[in-house]
Amino acid sequence: MAELTEFDKVKLLNIARETIQSFLNTGSQIQIDPSRLPLSLVEKGASFVTLTKSGALRGCIGSLQAFQPLYLDVQERAIQAATQDFRFHPVTAPELENLVIEISVLTPSQALEYTDPEDLIRKLRPGIDGVTIGFDGSRATFLPQVWEELSDPKSFLGHLCQKMGYNSNLWKEKHLSVETYQVIHFQENQ
Numbered sequence: 001m002a003e004l005t006e007f008d009k010v011k012l013l014n015i016a017r018e019t020i021q022s023f024l025n026t027g028s029q030i031q032i033d034p035s036r037l038p039l040s041l042v043e044k045g046a047s048f049v050t051l052t053k054s055g056a057l058r059g060c061i062g063s064l065q066a067f068q069p070l071y072l073d074v075q076e077r078a079i080q081a082a083t084q085d086f087r088f089h090p091v092t093a094p095e096l097e098n099l100v101i102e103i104s105v106l107t108p109s110q111a112l113e114y115t116d117p118e119d120l121i122r123k124l125r126p127g128i129d130g131v132t133i134g135f136d137g138s139r140a141t142f143l144p145q146v147w148e149e150l151s152d153p154k155s156f157l158g159h160l161c162q163k164m165g166y167n168s169n170l171w172k173e174k175h176l177s178v179e180t181y182q183v184i185h186f187q188e189n190q
Contacts, residue, residue, distance in 0.1 A: 004105065008040050009186045015071055016049055016078040016101050017188075023079045024093040030075075037071055045070025048143060048183075049077040050102040051091065058099055059085040064109060064132060064141060064181070074103060102187035104143050106130065109179040117172045124153045125180070133160055134177035140164035144183055 004012075015032065022030040034042045047070065048062025061080035063073055078101070082091040091099065109132060114120040124131065127148075132141040140163040142156065150156040158168030170176070 004040055004184055004186075005038070008038055009103075011037070011041065012071065012074050012103050012105075013101055013186070013188050016074050016103060017096075019075045019078045020082045020091070020096060020101075021093070024082065024091065024096060029079060032071060032075070034069060034071070041071040042069045044068060045073055046106040047073045047077050048104040048106070049074060049081040050104070050143075050187075051081050052100045052102065053095070053098055057087075059088055059091065061085055062104065062106075062141075062143075064106065066106075066108065070105065100188050102185060104130075104145070104183040104185040107182045109181045112178040112180050114178065120157070120171065120178065121153045124156070126151055126153060126156070128182060129180040130183060131156070131160060132179045132181070133157070133164060133171070134179075135164065135166065135170060135174060138164045138166070143185070145185060 019030055022028065044066040046063045046066040048060060050057070051059040059081035061077050061084060063077065066073070082096075112120075112123055114123055128144060130141060130144045132139060140160055142150075142160050142163070147156065150159055157171040161170040162168050164170075
């Protein structure tokens with residue numbers, strides 16, 4: 001993952017907002033000329049776009065694998081966060097001005113090998129790592145920012161198991177596939 005300058009961050013936030021605005025007003029995604037962007041935004045990247053309203057989550061969608069240019073990934077995740085997060089009704093055009101956009105750019109995921117539940121707890125790095133768990137074809141992830149609300153590793157893993165659709169003790173009862181990653185995250189000024 002390339003380092004992002006303050007200019008890059010502001011540019012990505014503007015791209016996300018303009019993309020959502022265009023999609024809500026016209027139903028189409030704005031076209032961006034990649035030759036006019038810094039190289040760091042044209043390189044492949046994985047991102048999450050989070051929308052909040054008065055501090056409450058309003059939508060969050062992301063990708064864990066870098067498979068397309070970062071600016072394009074941000075565009076697609078922004079539209080999805082605004083219109084396809086199943087937990088919320090789609091964002092409306094008038095509502096957009098009251099939303100704060102946050103972007104998380106992910107490093108590549110690394111497998112986390114562990115021997116038993118206690119070893120897993122010891123190897124987690126609260127506040128640093130995003131965590132993806134997998135079991136029997138299902139996967140779920142929490143960005144590193146989730147540690148701010150779920151600072152206890154046992155509670156963090158329990159909630160992550162529930163997000164995946166299982167009971168909160170699954171991580172104690174079964175051996176899960178676990179991957180970690182880090183993020184560069186930034187948001188609009190509130």
